[in-house]
Amino acid sequence: MLKLPENFRDYEEARREGFLKVKALKEQGINVVGIFCAYTPMELIYAAGAVPIGLCGTSEEPIPDAEMHLPKNLCPLIKSSYGFAISEKCPYFYFSDMLVGETTCDGKKKMYEILNELKPTHIMHLPQGQDKEHAFDYWKAELLRLKEVLEEKFNVKITDEMLRKAIKERNYERKILLDFYELGKLDPPPISGYEINTVLEALGFQFDRMKQCEFIKERTEELKEKYEKELKGKKTNRPRILITGCPLGGVRDKVIKTIEDSGADVVAFECCSGPREKMDLVDETIDPIDALTEKYLNVSCSVMTPNPRRFKTLDSMMDEYKIDGVIEVILQACHTFNVEAYNVKRFVTEKKEKPYLEIETDYSKLDVGQINTRINAFLEMI
Ligand code: SF4
Numbered sequence: 052m053l054k055l056p057e058n059f060r061d062y063e064e065a066r067r068e069g070f071l072k073v074k075a076l077k078e079q080g081i082n083v084v085g086i087f088c089a090y091t092p093m094e095l096i097y098a099a100g101a102v103p104i105g106l107c108g109t110s111e112e113p114i115p116d117a118e119m120h121l122p123k124n125l126c127p128l129i130k131s132s133y134g135f136a137i138s139e140k141c142p143y144f145y146f147s148d149m150l151v152g153e154t155t156c157d158g159k160k161k162m163y164e165i166l167n168e169l170k171p172t173h174i175m176h177l178p179q180g181q182d183k184e185h186a187f188d189y190w191k192a193e194l195l196r197l198k199e200v201l202e203e204k205f206n207v208k209i210t211d212e213m214l215r216k217a218i219k220e221r222n223y224e225r226k227i228l229l230d231f232y233e234l235g236k237l238d239p240p241p242i243s244g245y246e247i248n249t250v251l252e253a254l255g256f257q258f259d260r261m262k263q264c265e266f267i268k269e270r271t272e273e274l275k276e277k278y279e280k281e282l283k284g285k286k287t288n289r290p291r292i293l294i295t296g297c298p299l300g301g302v303r304d305k306v307i308k309t310i311e312d313s314g315a316d317v318v319a320f321e322c323c324s325g326p327r328e329k330m331d332l333v334d335e336t337i338d339p340i341d342a343l344t345e346k347y348l349n350v351s352c353s354v355m356t357p358n359p360r361r362f363k364t365l366d367s368m369m370d371e372y373k374i375d376g377v378i379e380v381i382l383q384a385c386h387t388f389n390v391e392a393y394n395v396k397r398f399v400t401e402k403k404e405k406p407y408l409e410i411e412t413d414y415s416k417l418d419v420g421q422i423n424t425r426i427n428a429f430l431e432m433i
Pocket residue numbers: 087088089090155156297298323350352353354
């Protein structure tokens with residue numbers, strides 16, 4: 052496995068450091084909005100002068116608390132997020148002035164209804180598909196409604212100028228992050244998938260985003276240089292793996308680390324822990340609300356039906372990252388990704404003629420040994 056850099060901070064460390072930073076933000080009078088999904092139009096929150104914070108739970112610790120109210124047979128991401136909220140173990144939830152959720156999967160949208168009793172929660176109604184003409188108008192109306200809600204809550208007027216500024220800044224950030232993700236295209240890769248994933252997920256706890264962008268930009272340059280000087284042209288027998296499916300925050304060690312410790316390189320992520328939301332920039336030349344509507348409607352999550360963009364992305368990523376095998380991660384009880392996995396498997400094995408492995412798991416450590424065995428058997432087959 053590639054060595055982690057000396058100044059590497061693990062996810063939990065970054066999360067803990069973020070606690071003090073969010074407290075400092077509140078002391079400066081800055082509003083905080085808790086969010087859960089790649090469909091949230093963050094530019095609207097920034098334009099309202101507030102800071103968005105991701106509240107998706109990645110730990111099994113608060114799940115028993117959540118199970119006092121929610122069914123056991125529910126996605127661990129939802130239970131973990133809810134458990135953190137009700138047990139008051141998450142300072143990010145505590146310091147959030149309001150929450151914004153979307154009607155994505157059934158579990159999440161019903162969980163938001165209950166969360167509303169703890170914290171004001173605005174739920175955006177997401178269209179179920181992208182191909183109907185009225186989907187755009189429906190989603191645009193939801194963005195305009197969110198704009199009104201933020202204006203009222205934070206007593207601000209969000210102008211087009213403020214939105215354009217937020218769009219520009221976020222686009223700049225997307226380009227830098229995408230450049231970092233695309234280090235995985237280099238062969239052999241100069242960075243482990245574990246580091247890519249950790250650095251980018253920990254970004255959610257860095258509130259000075261521009262400073263953090265500069266750090267990532269420098270790290271990207273450093274690694275490109277390392278590739279040119281030390282790695283270019285060298286052959287390796289480590290298979291190149293793409294991970295697809297559900298968000299990976301809660302199973303990072305169990306899946307990504309195991310794959311890399313078992314002799315393969317995770318070079319690409321087709322999921323919300325990857326460049327899913329970063330690949331399309333927001334159009335800076337048209338009306339800002341129209342541009343944001345178009346951008347966020349196009350996120351290719353399995354909650355959309357049909358979901359052709361996911362297959363287009365998989366197709367191009369598998370070629371561009373020279374993928375030898377695909378591992379799909381399904382969080383337990385995530386029905387949309389679980390059902391769509393049938394088509395993903397056929398796409399990967401029949402159209403792309405590459406091996407495919409599906410892992411259904413949760414945040415517990417109970418299946419660590421079994422996952423290890425299955426990953427090793429899969430890699431031997433490649
Ligand atoms: S997987 Fe889908 S529902 Fe979950 S965070 Fe990503 S876009 Fe949202």
